[in-house]
Amino acid sequence: METLLVKLVQLGAMGLIGFTLYTSFLLIRESKRGAYKFMGFALGCSFLAAGVEAFKLLHPAQISIHISPAKPMLANLPPPTVSVRGANLTMGENGEADIILTPGDSVKFSYENTLIKLITDRDIALAKSSNDAGGSSDEAP
Amino acid sequence: MKRLNKLTCILLVFLAQICFADDPIQPQYKGADATAVDNAKNLRLAQRYNESIDLLLPIVKREPAYYRAMYQLALACAERAQSVSRQPNDIENADKWFRLAIAEKERLNAAGTPLNEYTIYNSYGWFLMETGHFKDAEMSLLKGLNELDKLPSVQSQQRVLNNLAIVYKRQGRFDEAAALSKKAIALGSVTAQKNFIEIQQMSKAKIQK
Numbered sequence: 085m086e087t088l089l090v091k092l093v094q095l096g097a098m099g100l101i102g103f104t105l106y107t108s109f110l111l112i113r114e115s116k117r118g119a120y121k122f123m124g125f126a127l128g129c130s131f132l133a134a135g136v137e138a139f140k141l142l143h144p145a146q147i148s149i150h151i152s153p154a155k156p157m158l159a160n161l162p163p164p165t166v167s168v169r170g171a172n173l174t175m176g177e178n179g180e181a182d183i184i185l186t187p188g189d190s191v192k193f194s195y196e197n198t199l200i201k202l203i204t205d206r207d208i209a210l211a212k213s214s215n216d217a218g219g220s221s222d223e224a225p
Numbered sequence: 226m227k228r229l230n231k232l233t234c235i236l237l238v239f240l241a242q243i244c245f246a247d248d249p250i251q252p253q254y255k256g257a258d259a260t261a262v263d264n265a266k267n268l269r270l271a272q273r274y275n276e277s278i279d280l281l282l283p284i285v286k287r288e289p290a291y292y293r294a295m296y297q298l299a300l301a302c303a304e305r306a307q308s309v310s311r312q313p314n315d316i317e318n319a320d321k322w323f324r325l326a327i328a329e330k331e332r333l334n335a336a337g338t339p340l341n342e343y344t345i346y347n348s349y350g351w352f353l354m355e356t357g358h359f360k361d362a363e364m365s366l367l368k369g370l371n372e373l374d375k376l377p378s379v380q381s382q383q384r385v386l387n388n389l390a391i392v393y394k395r396q397g398r399f400d401e402a403a404a405l406s407k408k409a410i411a412l413g414s415v416t417a418q419k420n421f422i423e424i425q426q427m428s429k430a431k432i433q434k
Contacts, residue, residue, distance in 0.1 A: 217387035219351035
């Protein structure tokens with residue numbers, strides 16, 4: 085809702101600047117006095133708004149990342165570790181997470197434990213069919 | 226004719242001895258119960274888990290300190306849990322019977338009359354590995370490792386070593402896993418050879434990281 089309001093205000097401001105530019109253009113065509121001042125004001129506002137947007141792009145205050153749940157992929161795996169600013173974040177049991185970053189932050193995803201689990205699960209499956217690993221079911225007295 | 230009758234009698238007595246032999250581990254359990262446990266084991270190995278469990282349950286109820294019956298019951302529940310005929314409480318029951326059997330074994334050990342049977346530590350460790358309890362599996366397998374020389378075969382020893390190596394590998398303890406795999410290789414384990422190469426690669430990757 086908040087985002088929508090901000091977008092509406094931005095749209096309104098752009099419309100106002102556009103209208104001012106159009107009006108000043110009409111005034112210049114009619115050679116009215118003060119038309120250039122009027123246009124200069126509109127252009128100034130446009131450049132200012134563009135400058136603010138460009139600054140925001142170059143220096144973001146916050147970035148929000150959402151990782152969606154991925155149950156089929158992670159059904160039998162522990163969630164990967166996500167580390168931000170050196171601190172580990174807990175992901176949901178289906179691998180979902182909401183991460184908010186500030187400038188200078190780095191995100192590190194670690195799948196090491198997940199890979200080790202995958203490998204050992206495969207080892208257990210192989211051990212079941214081998215004679216030199218697995219249970220002692222056949223040797224139990 | 227007389228000689229034939231004598232021979233038949235001797236054969237019948239011999240067969241009766243075999244059929245109603247005392248328990249090989251706990252001789253105080255005689256005849257019928259020991260035979261029933263043997264039958265239950267055969268049924269379990271033939272994947273007839275329900276019949277095996279039905280045969281063992283009355284015995285463990287009647288003889289709550291009968292180690293071999295509890296051990297077989299634990300295995301039957303654990304194996305049924307992985308079969309199509311699994312029942313909702315099979316895992317919990319298997320765990321319960323494993324614990325009771327091990328408790329009885331350790332009680333007898335403390336009383337100075339140890340049972341000459343050590344495969345249960347690997348069986349329980351393997352059961353815990355399969356159910357995802359790697360920390361507990363490690364404890365049981367370590368007990369098996371302590372009794373390595375008392376295990377009935379080289380294959381048994383290889384199993385303990387390889388299973389514990391998998392547990393360590395899972396925890397990222399590659400040095401300990403590699404040491405166990407080396408021991409298993411020395412005993413001729415093929416699985417350990419494959420495992421050892423992989424453990425070395427994983428260990429190397431961890432160091433480079």
